[in-house]
Amino acid sequence: MSALVRTRLAGFLRTGRALAPLLAGLITLGTLYGGGRAQPAEAYGVSAVVLFPVLAWQTKILLDVEPDVQRRLAQVTVGVARERSAGLLAAAVAALVTVAVALLFPWLVGGVSGPVDPGDRSIPVGLALGLWAHLLVVPAAVALGALASRASVGGAGYGVAVLALGGVGAVVFGLTGSVAPWLAPPIMAAARTTAGDAAALTLLGLSGWALAWSAAVVGGYLWRRRAQG
Numbered sequence: 001m002s003a004l005v006r007t008r009l010a011g012f013l014r015t016g017r018a019l020a021p022l023l024a025g026l027i028t029l030g031t032l033y034g035g036g037r038a039q040p041a042e043a044y045g046v047s048a049v050v051l052f053p054v055l056a057w058q059t060k061i062l063l064d065v066e067p068d069v070q071r072r073l074a075q076v077t078v079g080v081a082r083e084r085s086a087g088l089l090a091a092a093v094a095a096l097v098t099v100a101v102a103l104l105f106p107w108l109v110g111g112v113s114g115p116v117d118p119g120d121r122s123i124p125v126g127l128a129l130g131l132w133a134h135l136l137v138v139p140a141a142v143a144l145g146a147l148a149s150r151a152s153v154g155g156a157g158y159g160v161a162v163l164a165l166g167g168v169g170a171v172v173f174g175l176t177g178s179v180a181p182w183l184a185p186p187i188m189a190a191a192r193t194t195a196g197d198a199a200a201l202t203l204l205g206l207s208g209w210a211l212a213w214s215a216a217v218v219g220g221y222l223w224r225r226r227a228q229g
Helices: 002-014 019-033 040-065 068-078 080-109 122-147 156-172 187-195 200-228
Strands: none
Touching (some): 002 040, 019 040, 019 080, 040 080, 040 122, 040 187, 080 122, 080 200, 122 156, 122 187, 156 187, 187 200
8 A cells, every 4th residue: 555655646746736735835824924923833823724725725636636547446456445545645645744844934934933031932832732733734634635536526616616615614613602613623723722721631622623523524535435436
């Protein structure tokens, strides 16, 4: 299965499809950090929110690169379960690379403020919370992008609709006082947590929520794959 993961990543890079989401992410982050410096935890919390649709789109592009015939041949060669798992793993690896760029980017453009005094622990704490917020987004974005892929929904128009509804819904249902917050991954709640009181139980609860939401959406993706054949 590792060979299939490498093949899909190589195809994603070789065809140049990786440039579009990367440029979109850099432009979005450049706009975000262009407004002035912020504390690392707060900046990274917002960064994770704006990267969510970018990572989902990146996942869809990666999964759509492989021709349908080649995907069916892979199912015959390695099995249906491994073929689908390889796609999700390849998308997760690509998302982690994008996250690494997002974590480094604000330091290169001066978008975050440094320590106020030698005893200031805002930088290591902010980095830890920022890493957590971005890692929390990865499984949810991969799940949404997989659900929007051609192998799942068929037509390109349906895929765009799934991405748009998922991206907008994550923000709308994630607002404070939402009537149905469970319909969205907790990316907005995570951003509020990084900017406020990040208690250990809160971080654990949001992590569990994100994993449960992602598992449900991946289940929908696998069901759609079986329906599509």
